[in-house]
Amino acid sequence: MTAVVPVRTSAELIGAEEPVLAHNYHPLPVVVARAQGAWVEDVEGRRYLDMLAGYSALNFGHRHPALIEAAHRQLDRLTLTSRAFHNDRLAEFARRLAALTGLDMVLPMNTGAEAVESGIKVARKWAYDVKGVPDGRATIVVAADNFHGRTTTIVSFSTDEVARSGFGPFTPGFRVVPYNDLAALEAAVDETTAAVLIEPVQGEAGVIVPDDGYLAGVRELTRRAGCLFVADEIQSGLGRTGRTLAVEHESVVPDVVLLGKALGGGIVPVSAVVARREVLQVLHPGEHGSTFGGNPLAAAVGTAVVELLETGEFQRRAAELGGILREGLESLVGKGVVGFRSRGLWAGVDVDPALGTGREISERLMREGILVKDTHGSTIRLAPPLTVTAEELQSALHTVEKVLARSA
């Protein structure tokens, strides 16, 4: 006999998490049970437009048919080998991902933080083996208000006290300079510098878009200083800003690009360090690795993601829909919005603090069928799947307008 599973309400399911789940998140009170495209449905059958898209892990929407099919096909054949053996999917994934980014070699990993950690290790190794920095002296220059993940080394150079406090001692070897400030960067770089590590658009900080010329300036400065430019494109990359990589807005090719989130198609965690040959070839067997990195399921899904991006369709959609998003937000300035920044289909919106915190605004939007996430203070970010339609986007903007008007 099959047991009858009682249907549980959102409130019951949220309550059930309390005693057994670490409280490292404060989710909105919505319990998602299924999803398709830009829409999710909760356990009571209410539908919501997903305007967060898993922090850009769902750039192609929920359960994109081509990605689901690639995953199913691979599930039926081979899922894991470990890198102790070759598998028949990995080389194609690496070759096509390198070609997509204009770089030469790929180090496959799983999560974003792992890609960042790996990028840091590779940059340090390059500094010792190629640049000739004395052992143990390599430095990496990063930007204030960065977000690169949550490991102990990564929070060592975070400027967010909530992320750091209680987690020391920290990893040395990092210098923090203000973002979008080439003079400060220039002053921080010296003969010990292995790399400059920055986000081309700072996502968690509130979608901070640097001034025109900043990314090209970082490229020029790092080349002149003989250190690596490592671009963390984990959130900004893979179509989100209207280009494959956000650095392309300034026609820049970094030495190292870190990718994650959307690379896994919203199905499995897939990340990668993609770099020039001279950089990634500093790694030798045994020096770095991951049991799951480059597994055949990840490679199959990752290849299907690259295939979608090779068409250029999603980059085009992000650019076009980004125009609608920008126009819509411009019309809300003065009507509850005090300012915003956007690039492609990605915006950080500063709501008048008198109308509520970002969290409160997010809860009100949720009740109207729109899922967003706050960042700091009264800022919310909008990053729908790149598959969202113009009508859905416009309707979401109307809902934002309505909720802000009601909050006044």
Ligand SMILES: Cc1ncc(COP(=O)(O)O)c(C=O)c1O
């Ligand atoms: C720019 C950037 N780097 C790294 C990460 C960390 O990725 P993950 O959460 O997969 O470890 C994030 C996550 O938000 C990110 O936005």
